[in-house]
Amino acid sequence: MTSTVLPQQRLLLELIAMSGDIAVLNIAKHSILWRTLDECRTKGWLKVSRISDGVHKASLLDPGRSIVREEFETGLGI
Secondary structure (H helix, E strand, C coil), X not given: CCCCCCHHHXXXXXXXXXXXXXXXXXXXCXXXXXXXXXXXXXXXXXXXXXXXCCEEEEEECHHHHHHHHHHHHHCCCC
């Protein structure tokens, strides 16, 4: 893995991997959740797309799936 995955990033990636796409409300854009979503999106691990006014969808991309799989296989996951 080329970049360090912070605990909150790992938790978010694993949550999306277990749940499938997740919906996120646009309220509290400065919350830990949104900061973590933006960090993971910037690193290319997931994408966030608008569903409707105030609702977004977070989906894993292949690099994010690889992180979850690698951490599951090495026992580093939650």
